[in-house]
Amino acid sequence: MIKQMRRYESWFGAGAGICIIIGLYMGLVTSPPDYYQGEVVRIMYVHVPFANVSLLGYTVLFAGSLWYLWKGNPIVDNMSHAAAGVSAFFTAGALATGSIWAKPTWNVWWTWDARLVSFTILLLILIGYLMLRTFIEDKDKEARFAAILAIMGFVDLPIVYFSVEWWRTLHQPLSVSPRGLSISGEMLIPLIMMAVGFYLLFLYMAMVRTQMLYLEQLREAKKGRLLSQAYL
Amino acid sequence: MKFFRVIRWIAWKDLASEIRSRENISSMFFFAFIVIMIFSFSFSMDLQAAKDLMPGIIWVAFGFTGIIGLGKSFWVELQNDCLENLQISPAPKGAIYLGKLISNLIFILIVELVLFPMFVIFFNLDVLDKVHLVLLIFLLGTLGFAAVGTLFSAMTVQVRAREVMLPILLLPMVVPVMIGAVEATRGALNGDPWVLYRHWLELLIVFDIVFTVVSFWAFEWILES
């Protein structure tokens, strides 16, 4: 699997680059500004892909965790670890761009919207996952525990979303929300371009990171063999 | 059947040890008590604000208590290599999980039941006719917290920085429990009609069932060599 990754990763990287450049051009230059929000709406072209891909990444992490528990393939574990790291990056991006979008539009940096809170919880779970991984020394335990954590978090996330949604309808009437944005055809195409570009970017980054993790483990093993030969 | 015997024995062992040493429960109790005191000082000026925030304060105190109790739950197994003994034991791991869950649940509930009258006294709450509702909410909320917390406790006791990892991993996961428990408590204490906050109880029940089952399944991966 690693060999295939090495062969195809540059395709993904190039594809990502192309889509994003075209998407950004279309989004920033040729597409019309929104009737209500003006130029600010252009942040949507980054924010929505960030959010979509972060959820996709988490699904990849979930699937990878299940696969690792089932088969025990360490490369699958590397993939999951990589997916978690890259997803964290995209989740943080989604939150940051969401905040930047909210301020000029609705004059708030933050709102207790169900999606925002869910994304924040998602980011916390991912950070917890990455922290857990650094604090365990035994490689096998690390992989297993991380997989369990990822699965539990994935099951939890919909419940978090619904509970915050109910809570919000109870306490805060629906005044501000990043949803409810009508999208014209001209805005849809650059959006799709950017989304596809971000997907490809995610896959590219995840593949590179997976290989990095794999090589790190390989290096540890070789170091071990060298040192043990010297010692024994 | 061996499965249920294991559950009983694990729960009995934890309870008996705790009754004799009382070290965990006393630290849980005093910590929560201090939290309540600090909150009452913060809100002593504005009793109306205090009443509105009451359910949140109650559950924050319970949450901190729960984390201390859950942390200690597997910490005690580290002495004398008892944790490794559980790892290589032929007893079904799911039964060990349920036994630990029961003892954790009981400990946290005991502390809650002692603390709640203090809340009632300090904040002049009117609860006599709603006690059974409040107790039900305590049970459902604590069960959700403990179901995930028992699993994470077993996980984090085997890693470095264990004291800080448990809250870091646990708190984001139990957000639905906190929301549901606080809203249900608020509804019950306000004397609202049942239908208004019934769905929060349903949320708690769903969370409890889902996560007890998932943690039960996941436990054998965690308590394994």
Place this chain on the structure above:
Amino acid sequence: MVAIRGIQLSKAYHYYQVLKEVSFEVAEGECYALFGPNGAGKTTLLRVLATAQRPSFGRFEIMGYDGIEEKIKVREVLLFVGHGSSHYDELNAVENIRFAVAMRGGNPTDREIKITLDRVGIGAFADLRTRYYSMGMKKRLSIAKAILIRPQVLLLDEPYSSLDEGGMKMMNHYIREVTHQGAAVLLTTHDRLRSSEVADRAGVLQRGKLMEIAVKDLAAKDEIF
């Protein structure tokens, strides 16, 4: 039947390769004494066989069950008595034994427990919480547990440590009894004299490799590695 069979067992911790393709067999009713310098990997080997650690490479079989695929069956027939005694501090000896045996599906009567405690020499301390036990007393309690559990394979890590003269005699007596009943015993030790009284075979684990030596050499030679 071969009770313990190691096939090219290897274990590496990070940089060390502690066990290097260790292969050996111990038959039912046999007692095998394992020697070796400090840090040679004796405890590691025992822990791998007890399924407390996974081997990096190689396989092993306990009573015919594969150590990696059929872990639960292995754990049912095997008992590992290690350095940490895996007793619970707040329970007394009787309760500790009942717990340990119950976790394995047994149910000893009070009388049986008392008799066993007397046999190992701590009958007078039966009702004392084990937190007050000395190392030697804890060791004796571990043996009492083993007597009541009656495993088919017994792994003893330095069984003579912490024991006084009477204790060591009791240990040897127990090992003889258990091997006559058909159990296999694998023990690690530094005490050549004591172990030569019970060992049927012996070996030295040095630099990760196992080499068998003659039992009569144990007492005779000045040093064996």
